Amino acid sequence: MDKKMNILMFSGEYDKALAALILANSAKEINMDVTIFFAFWGLLLIREPENMSDEDKSTYEKMFANMTPKHIEELPLSKMNFAGIGKKMLTEMMEENHTPKLKDFLIGAINKGVNFKACKLSCEVMGFKEDELIKEVKIVTAEEYLIDAMDSNIQLFI
């Protein structure tokens, strides 16, 4: 039986997103089954920029949706961000090294068949509707996360 990895993606930062998506891509390369469960700030990795709407949102939900990054490439670094300079430096260093961009790792993970789940409660609290997220994402409960994670060989909270 294939080995499984389950990542609970809680953070919404560029460098942590990179770590998670590089692991997800690498795991698929060695035929692991991979699920990423996006919760809290992690939802910012899977917004569909073409499909955002203020409809049916409360005032706070509208503020939240507009104050937070709309696209995965806009996420800040978890440290050394220096108002964006540190991130510019990291992305330039990645380019010098011919490393793909964060969005390429996201596309790679989608193409390789990584399972994308979003936390139901987080979506409700933050006011994200399923069609505001990329179409590969399915909204599930924390219980469904746990059932998948308990049978995984690797579980990480990022």
Added chain:
Amino acid sequence: MDKKMNILMFSGEYDKALAALILANSAKEINMDVTIFFAFWGLLLIREPENMSDEDKSTYEKMFANMTPKHIEELPLSKMNFAGIGKKMLTEMMEENHTPKLKDFLIGAINKGVNFKACKLSCEVMGFKEDELIKEVKIVTAEEYLIDAMDSNIQLFI
């Protein structure tokens, strides 16, 4: 045999505490055995506000005890805290959605029988005595954490 989850709660932030306690409550709902091991900043989740004392504390320990949040609801967000505005926004959004408060998830976890452990070394370094923590907590060593974690189906560092 029941499936087990072990969470090492290192962080002392509102949103991460919420993630850990929602997972702990959900895991009990599906009959998992759950242990949370509180270390470092995680100890700030389980202080007993009625039971704080400066007795037997060094100057640094007193400073530390007084500079840090005394109650779980006072924890800051890990990001977007904006001097408390971001947190106010999150808690209002939770209320709009009729989501329980962080302290309710803590009470829920206690009532459902989650095992609460605190890291002995962290307590010693930070100067917390066992009776300054909520009474459900037992102080144990890192070895005891490892022995529990190695037999768990899910281990997370939050």
Added chain:
Amino acid sequence: MDKKMNILMFSGEYDKALAALILANSAKEINMDVTIFFAFWGLLLIREPENMSDEDKSTYEKMFANMTPKHIEELPLSKMNFAGIGKKMLTEMMEENHTPKLKDFLIGAINKGVNFKACKLSCEVMGFKEDELIKEVKIVTAEEYLIDAMDSNIQLFI
């Protein structure tokens, strides 16, 4: 067969490094096999201060190498750092409690035979050569991390 622990050390902060190295030392005490895979900011824990070189580095790599802490004891705290005051306080509290320093836990981990691995892609992006890292470290790919982690009883992302 011995139980195994695998830590993915992503963070470059004093308190998180302390957590990881205390766990690693404790795990060896109870005869577990331990591997730490250092990636991204985690590489800052294993720089060899005697062996840094600007040779073969791009401008960004030089800047990065010089802006970041050169020695494990110089790492900042993840919170309450207050321009170093919070960290000073923590290290004083550790000393009062006769807790070893972070660098002692690193030396302990080396002496006890913890396996040190560094992430190949992170080293390439950040411009670290193998001989700029402590000599116990071996550079490996993310796939090699996954193969080790999938057979471990405990996996943590710190």
